[in-house]
Amino acid sequence: MRHLHRGKGLIILILGTVLGLLMTTYGPISVRFLEGLIPMDVCPLPYGKKLWNGTDGFLDLWYLDAYLLPFLMSAEQYFMVGLPVTYYVFTDYPEKIPSLKLGRGRTLEVIKVAKENRWQDVSMMRMKTITDAIDGHIHHQCEYVFCFDVDQIFSGRFGSEALGDSVALLHSFYYHRPKMFYTYDRNPKSEAYMDKGDFYYHAAVFGGRWQEVRNLTEACYQGIMRDKENEVEALWHDESHLNKYLWLHKPTKVLSPEYCWAMFIGHRNDIHVHRLLWAKKQYNTLRN
Template sequence: PVASEVTSEENLSINLDNTLNFGARQEVETRTSWKAPIIWEGMFDPKLYDQKHIQKKSSVALTVFAVGRYLDAYLKTFLTSAERHFMLGLQVTYYVFTDQPDKVPHLELGPQRSLKVIHVEKHSRWQDISMMRMKTISDTIESEIRHRCNYVFCLDVDQEFKGRFGSEALGDSVAQIHAGFFKAPQQSLTYDRNPKSKAFMESGDYYYHAALFGGLCEHVKSLADHCFLGIMEDKQNDVEALWHDESHLNKYFWLHKPTRLLSPEYCWDQVSNKDNIQVIRLIWAPKHYDTLRTK
């Protein structure tokens, strides 16, 4: 009997995504060539998604790194805004990775929400602070997250939630379309173009933003493992990909297509043209390169 062979995970996503309204946003692309949905405001019924995921007891880990000066600069805003907007109604565990555990702000968390602080070393090069997240994410999924959460989302800390970021974003393998490139022509996408790097690619589907990726634990772990392997192989060959971990992430999603894409409504910047953006759910915080990127 075919029906009983369908796991509940598959069942849930099939049923729910059948309710997506792909025609709701005529002016933007709502499905990839490989038939993955691209989630835009107006396509989904938030109540339906929440109800099903609450019923299924979906649980979500949110990982974030706040190392060195990024802790004081961004962490409190990131967490307090997540409390207001990220996966409300579901079980959420924050994993905060930092070199200064004592300085993590104490917040009153909502019901079913908890926070875990994990000590990490501060790499001296900022490129390594960013790239080595992949190794820590993989290790922590293996040791902790997979025993507690179905899904894991990995975010940059220099961001603030501004609107609902809910269960419609959950999927097996979730990629974020970069706000700066969603209308850009192929040739202008900033993939790594150096054949010596493992991240090298000549063409791709979209330009994805490493500030946000997620999915089922097993999928995110294989993404993180793949990227980390590429990063380490590059180090041995004395090359570094153009946009570090982001280049490797783009290569991974080119080889292993994401099953769900988030429109730039899910990770917007402050400056791009807002034409197609109906809701801002998460926004890049202002960059203070002058003070934060000096050694």
């Protein structure tokens, strides 16, 4: 087992289309990918002094109504249970943040941000938001940063076994599917262009040491801006750029889709638990 340096904590910045989660902690790190391979009892939740959990991104009223409260409630139930947590919500509607009774040692803070006009830009510009947040203060406070989409619901224990230097998540929809079905960006004019790859990663969950996360988000942001200058937009926006970066810079840990599963996919013999579930999408309402 590895141990975090006592001088710094772990910060997990969860950013989605609309918001994310920020956490810090101290304690030992264990490693597990599939529940069926390494039982939970050999990966106990580390003893921690401090855990922060905050959110970042852009929220409109629909996202607040549809996703924020279930996300926070499920995080309270399953995410780093027993450790102090502070949720940071970055939103353009701070007065609309719902009230929620949090557990002992857990708090919520709200920070107002500017509004983007398109959901695609909300999704892509989060890469700059993460980079700026890390540069501004996170790198002084943490060792690790993780990013999660908000339109998800925690459904099982999500613990320190997921930590690593550079962590990526296998996209559940493409799990065990032939590579010919991977939806990499195939436009040679885009900075996200890929003619081949090894896995297809889900941008709903990624993280690692703050230096590695900053490298990823800064590279993705620069690629997005070069695409904008050339009047190009990657197929799956920031996720396309993330897959390009992780093809060129291999992650040190790859999480199984149990860490972000979609129930409509159905049963898989090697997925024994669901730790995070895609929330029911309301695209017609949320994107119009």
